[in-house]
Amino acid sequence: MAITVATWNINSVRLRLDLVLRFLEEHRPDVLCLQETKAIVDAFPAKAFADKGWRHQAIRGMKSYNGVAILSRQPLADVGSETWCAKDDCRHVFATLPGGIELHNFYIPSGGDVPDPAVNDKFAHKLAFLDETTAWLKKARSTPRPMVLVGDLNIAPLEHDVWSHKQLLDVVSHTPVEVEKLTAMQKAGGWVDAVRHFVPADRKLYSWWSYRAQDWDASDRGRRLDHVWVTPPLVAGLQQARILREARGWTQPSDHVPVLVTLDSGTP
DNA sequence: ATGGCAGGTTATACCTGA
Numbered sequence: 118m119a120i121t122v123a124t125w126n127i128n129s130v131r132l133r134l135d136l137v138l139r140f141l142e143e144h145r146p147d148v149l150c151l152q153e154t155k156a157i158v159d160a161f162p163a164k165a166f167a168d169k170g171w172r173h174q175a176i177r178g179m180k181s182y183n184g185v186a187i188l189s190r191q192p193l194a195d196v197g198s199e200t201w202c203a204k205d206d207c208r209h210v211f212a213t214l215p216g217g218i219e220l221h222n223f224y225i226p227s228g229g230d231v232p233d234p235a236v237n238d239k240f241a242h243k244l245a246f247l248d249e250t251t252a253w254l255k256k257a258r259s260t261p262r263p264m265v266l267v268g269d270l271n272i273a274p275l276e277h278d279v280w281s282h283k284q285l286l287d288v289v290s291h292t293p294v295e296v297e298k299l300t301a302m303q304k305a306g307g308w309v310d311a312v313r314h315f316v317p318a319d320r321k322l323y324s325w326w327s328y329r330a331q332d333w334d335a336s337d338r339g340r341r342l343d344h345v346w347v348t349p350p351l352v353a354g355l356q357q358a359r360i361l362r363e364a365r366g367w368t369q370p371s372d373h374v375p376v377l378v379t380l381d382s383g384t385p
Numbered sequence: 386a387t388g389g390c391a392g393g394t395t396a397t398a399c400c401t402g403a
Contacts, residue, residue, distance in 0.1 A: 128402085129392055153402085155393065181393050182401065227403050239401095271403070290403055327403075328390040340403080372391080372402085 119356055120147040120191075120382040122220065124267035124343055126325075126373035130154040130186070134162050136367055140375055141169060144361070147190050147382075148214065149375075150222035152269040154184035161186065177207040185222050185268075191215045201249050202242055209250075216383030218351070219258075223250070223268035228289040240289060243271070247298040255305045263383060266308060266346040269373065272299045275313070277321045278341035290340055308346035311378045312358040324360050325373045333365060345378040354381030 123146035127133050130151055141149065149171065154161065157178045166174065171188040175196040178184035184207050187193060193212035201208060208224040226246050229239030258264065274296045276282040285291040303310070316322055323339025330336045347355065357379040364374040 132392070153392095227401085229401095230403080288403080325403080329388070331389075342403080369391095 118216070118382050118384045119354075119379050120214065120216070121377055121379045122146065122148045122150070122265055122267060122345065123375050123377045124150040124152070124222070124269075124345060125375040126152040126224070126269040126343060126371060128153045128155070128371040128373065130184075131156055131160065131162060133369070133371060134165055136364075136370070138165065138169060139367075140361075140364065141166075141171065141188075144375070144377065146377060148220065149188045150220070150267045151186045151188070152184070152222070152224040154178055154186055155181060156184055175210045175212045177210045179205075179207045183207045183224055185210045185224050187212050187220065187222055189214070195219075199253065202245050204242075208246075214382065217263060218383060219262060219264045221264065221266045221268075223266065223270060225250075225269065225271045227271050228295070230289060232287060232289050232292045232294070243289075244294065244298060247295070247302060251298070251302040251305050254302065258306065261307075261348065261350060263350045264306075264348045265351065265378075265380075266306075267344065267376075269342055270299060270344050271342050272296060273340040273342055274299050274303075275318055275341075277319055278323070280321070280323070280338040280340070285340075290342060303346065306346075307349050309349065309352050309355075311345045311347050311355055311380070312341075312360065312376060314352070314355055315358045322360065323362075324376055326365055328372050343373055343376045345376055347378075347380065351380055354383075356380055
């Protein structure tokens with residue numbers, strides 16, 4: 118059986134509840150991973166999603182910032198989360214899907230403005246976060262198991278994951294040091310980029326467009342910050358990947374759009 | 386090269402995002 122996993126940095130789940138419900142209705146993913154929900158667990162609109170069929174939920178949230186959630190139409194097992202860099206800041210949640218796939222939902226720190234860890238604590242945090250998650254995935258998840266890792270990783274690793282490779286080399290999200298660390302994380306687990314699996318590396322691909330552009334669509338200065346990775350046992354079962362660019366044009370949109378991947382779930 | 390917008394909060398200015 119095939120399942121569709123989606124990831125979306127929603128930038129306030131309460132403000133954009135109607136957009137999420139619209140997306141769920143129109144695209145019917147089996148599982149949706151959200152980031153930047155910006156809601157404590159008690160304020161998360163759990164019932165609205167449960168009423169539409171996404172009854173199984175794993176939610177982590179704090180006031181104002183961050184926050185992640187997994188919404189599923191099928192039961193979630195072994196729900197958990199890790200804290201990173203000694204901050205309990207709700208950037209990770211995981212669960213196991215019925216076919217045995219372990220799903221990880223990450224919101225990696227954005228990293229601030231200045232790409233120098235010596236003067237910018239936020240960038241230092243981002244780099245340390247990447248080191249810690251890489252070591253943890255290597256150690257705690259070393260056995261070759263079917264896993265999917267999704268989220269707003271806040272890094273556009275490839276040349277054509279940004280609108281101008283040269284102009285963004287010094288811009289946080291595309292600097293060489295971040296890209297190296299994300300690539301190390303990917304290599305450490307043998308992770309395969311499920312979207313680039315279907316789209317050649319020389320084709321431009323974005324999942325985020327700044328709110329500050331006068332016309333995001335016309336200027337098209339995007340970055341691919343949102344990712345879906347799978348471990349080797351799942352690669353042969355990959356069926357489809359899609360980035361829902363049109364969602365950036367919806368009324369009062371998030372600056373990120375959903376990314377969807379369809380793959381064999383491991384259930385008969 | 387710069388600045389541009391958006392969301393949330395012990396709000397009406399300031400932090401975050403990227």
